Amino acid sequence: MIWAASVLDLSRFQFAMTTVFHFFFVPLSIGLALAVAIMETIYVKNKNPLYKRMARFWGKIFLLSFAVGVVTGIIQEFQFGMNWSNYSRFMGDIFGAPLAIEALLAFFMESTFIGVWMFTWDRFKPGVHVIFIWLTWLGSTLSAIWILAANSFMQHPTGFEINTQTGHVRLTSFMAVVTNPQLWVEFPHVIFAAVMTGGMVVVGMSAFGLLRKQHRTFFTKSVKVGAWLALVGSLLTIGAGDIQTRFIINDQPMKFAATEAIYEDTKSPAPWQAVALINTKDKKVTGSIEIPYLLSLLSYHSTSGSVKGMNTINKELHAKYDKKFGSDMNYYVPVKTLFWSFRFMALAGVLTALLTFLALIWSRVKKDTLADKRWFLWILGICTYLPFVGTTGGWLITELGRYPWVVYGLQTIADAVSPTVTAGQLWFTNIVYFLLFCMTGGVMIFYARRTLHQGPEDDAPVPSAKQPAQGHTAAKEAYGA
Secondary structure: OHHHHOOHHHHHHHHHHOOOOOHHHHHHHHHHHHHHHHHHHHHHHOOOOOHHHHHHHHEEEEEOOOOOOOHHHHHHHHHHHHOOOOHHHHHHHHHHHHHHHHHHHHHHHHHHHHHHHHHHHOOHHHHHHHHHHHHHHHHHHHHHHHHHHHHHHHHOOEEEOOOOOOOEEOOOOHHHHOOOOHHHHHHHHHHHHHHHHHHHHHHHHHHHHHHHHOOOOHHHHHHHHHHHHHHHHHHHHHHHHHHHHHHHHHHHHHHHHHOOOOOOOOOOOOOOOEEEEEEOOEEEEEEEEEEEOOHHHHHHHOOOOOOOOOHHHHHHHHHHHHHHOOOHHHOOOOOHHHHHHHHHHHHHHHHHHHHHHHHHHOOHHOOOOOHHHHHHHHHHHHHHHHHHHHHHHHHHHHOOOOEEEOOOEEHHHHHHHHOOHHHHHHHHHHHHHHHHHHHHHHHHHHHHHHHHOOOOOOOOOOOOOOOHHHHHEEEEEEHHO
């Protein structure tokens, strides 16, 4: 029964819940910070006050995502100490260094300049003020690097040795951690996905604004900026994902084989299974729709090449690790979850690219018909959430594909859990965290929706009493209302 779940299962669920929810807001904050920085930069360059209003309006949404991201990040740090104390002791020397730098340098930089940017619109010249939002974006990007440096060590340990007295990991080369090849294939994929996320949120929310038939010029311009960001971000995300996938083929072959539901070694050239019926009990695929040659093309950029199956990889892992971890280890990862997560992730990137390309076509200057295509605006609005599906799928692949390791080849998930925590405590904290996440997520959506309905600030001068109608109309035209 569900109430009889083990401490390990409940700890894993809590880690998944906190990580997935926190990661809703990390790429959103990074992407929106970049969008706002670009909008304000355009204002500084061409002095069009419309772009200042855009920067201030979308800056409100960015501040909301930043605030919620901080709250969820704190919760995530708490659950590390509560549920994964063995992991914290084992990995502290490695995990602590990049996280300390992230907090003391990157997050401090980000939080400082975000405050300066918020409260100094009228205290600095535009050319100086725009620097603050760029520094905020730089701080958030640097923060992502250090977080991913710690995560990359868990995927591909490097620059360490095992302390013979404590049995814990000890850092031997900080440079090796920073130059970890896993980090530099993972970071571009994450940061480009953040650009895609921020851009698509601007596009989707602007589409809802256009559906309300208010501030047409403002939201059309916002769509253009957001669509360029989302289009470029999605294409770069797909390219970076291809590089990361080719790295994983050799570094974590079980993860890659699971994303393609390959149990037995494939022939050469290898077909790609677009859809598959997976029998995890008997470890086989009972039915699939295949596209010839495509898996070889995706994996090796060649029309030839076979892919190693999970059954073969499982035997290799047993031969390598049985002496240290025993022969009863299960090295098969959650195949169905990885298989479908990969497809939803890829589909989200492709659909984002397609939708934003169409948005740019239909909002071009010579033939701007976007606001009249209400059916397409509804699609864009609903697809505001599309990048979150993709980023969630990516993290499920990253984390679940490492099973049964918490640190690949060094510590298992079962060995990492806290020895003193109880199932009752975990049930309590899981319920509390879930309710807290629902509340903070609801607050985020509520205030974002209210901000959208209120529309952009009107910086135009108040019309005189003698000419109220003419002055008001002129002000609306000047500011793109």
